[in-house]
Amino acid sequence: MKHFFKSTSKFLVATTLVMGLSTSSLMAEVKNKFQVSWTIYVGWMPWDYAQQKGIVDKWAKKYDIEIDLVQVNDYIESINQYSAGKFDGCLMTNMDALTIPAAGGIDSTAVIMGDFSNGNDGLILKDKKSLADIKGQKVNLVELSVSHYFLARALESVNLSEKDITVVNTSDADMVSAYSSDEVTAMATWNPQLSEIMTNNKSANLVYDSSKIPGEIIDMLVINTETLKDNPKLAKALTGAWFEVMALMKKGDEKALTFMAEASGTDLAGYKSQLDSTMMFYDASDAVTFAVSPDLPETMKKVSEFSFDHGILGEGAPNAEFIGMEFPGGKTFGDTNNIKLRFTETYVKMAAEGKL
């Protein structure tokens, strides 16, 4: 019996230690090994190219650190792992950055806003041609995602509200097969599923797409603010690698583009057509302009209000200003005592000035 208690208490201590370790990665410290998680999406394929072709390593070496980009299959899982402290950085959209890590109390900084969706998100009606026909229909989409936000913006444009439709939560992986079902009459989704459905179904009509709300769905590289504070080298190295690939893409380097196309499961033509509906910031100076523009705080205000209305700003959020955000130039939105999401132009500016 004595032995039993002894071994039990050992087990207890060991488990507590393990759990302690897993939480300690949340604590900031100067370190030289970093992990960033990413998922397949048209605007993020350059990261894969940079990693596979040694561009990330080259820049990491310059700053005397190691960076590992880890591909995660499920987009949300990637963000959740980042929020739980397993990754130092992660690729995500502006809305998810607000509602997942920031709402979970993880102070995050958007270091590179690489592109915004300019048609990559679309609303499809089966057999109907006008957006107003959506009234009374069931709409299949990934609930509480950017698609949901996008749908709300679409409805606004024809003076409808969410009460006029029914939202059916559908996994993004099932969208293509779901479209063939008779019961599905309306759907909001993003590329590559969107183009897959549009090209294979005559009944599909694209009645609204994200090019009508440019700059509102932003794809960005997010780094834990504490980690960033102690290790600005990480952001410098990543930004340097990113714009090296951007330069290749701007030149239209077929080899690089084909690599990205194949890695995302399409061909060069397919990837190029997805790029057409993505506003990529190939030049660092354009990224700076976008980051410092007054539109960004406006967009984030809308996103924050939408998120609050849908109850995804986190436990105990009394209003849409509950989570504070900080923008370049010292501008803020919401509670300045609870700033959890920061947008910075520091590193893209360095890239634009050639100081990396």
Add this chain to the structure above:
Amino acid sequence: MKRFMNLRPSRGATLFLGLLPFIIVAVFYLVASDMRLSENPNDKLLPSMASFSEAIDRMAFTPSKRTGEILFIGDTVSSLERLGLGVLISAVLAMLIGIPLGFIPFLRAGLSPFVAAFSMVPPMAILPILFIVFGMGELAKVALIVIGVTPLLVRDMQQRVSEIPVEQLIKAQTLGGSSWTIVMRVVLPQVFPRLLDAVRITLGTAWIFLISAEAIAATEGLGYRIFLVRRYMSMDVILPYVAWITFLAFLFDFALKKLTYKLFPWYTAGKEGA
């Protein structure tokens, strides 16, 4: 010297030993949760007891901001409807298919290999086909449960029927019973409690298919809610929902067991008590 295997715990000790694993898990949870929360008070992975009670209050006692309904009740009702209907249809099909398969050699020869092979098809792998055949509405969710559970029940029924001692069947024939009367008077009463047993065992599988179906496309339900808030790592909602599902599953199992004991006292005679 007394052997360890012969030592029996007292009633009090049994109760304590039964509770001990629960207490240990709870303590582990509280310690780990406290550690994470002391670093980041907004951490969502292992919420505190207070945030559980807030979440439960919000889900189960406060009308939703958007629809004005109590989400928890709506979720439970629609999940139980789907599960109940799915399991009921599966059980009826199991009787209609399983008994003839076990009882009539010609049918068995023709269909048994097919049923065995069909039961091996993982329904989740052929989802796109199921979408097109059954659509994406309520029917599809019930159908997924039926497709997942029925083959297991049918095979069990067939097995139980073929286990009936051949002497009984011969005796019934010498008494002048036709195939039909033998099914109704000899086979059915014997296999019915076994069907209830089989249903009890497959309930776990039925829950898996229910949750999976609700993860694919739904507007409400217990599984739907879990997959929805998973996006926001709202473990404060997910963990109480998991506890509730576990409790419901336990309740069904218990109710079916009691029902079997009540309806078929002969079947349970000599088995371990309730």
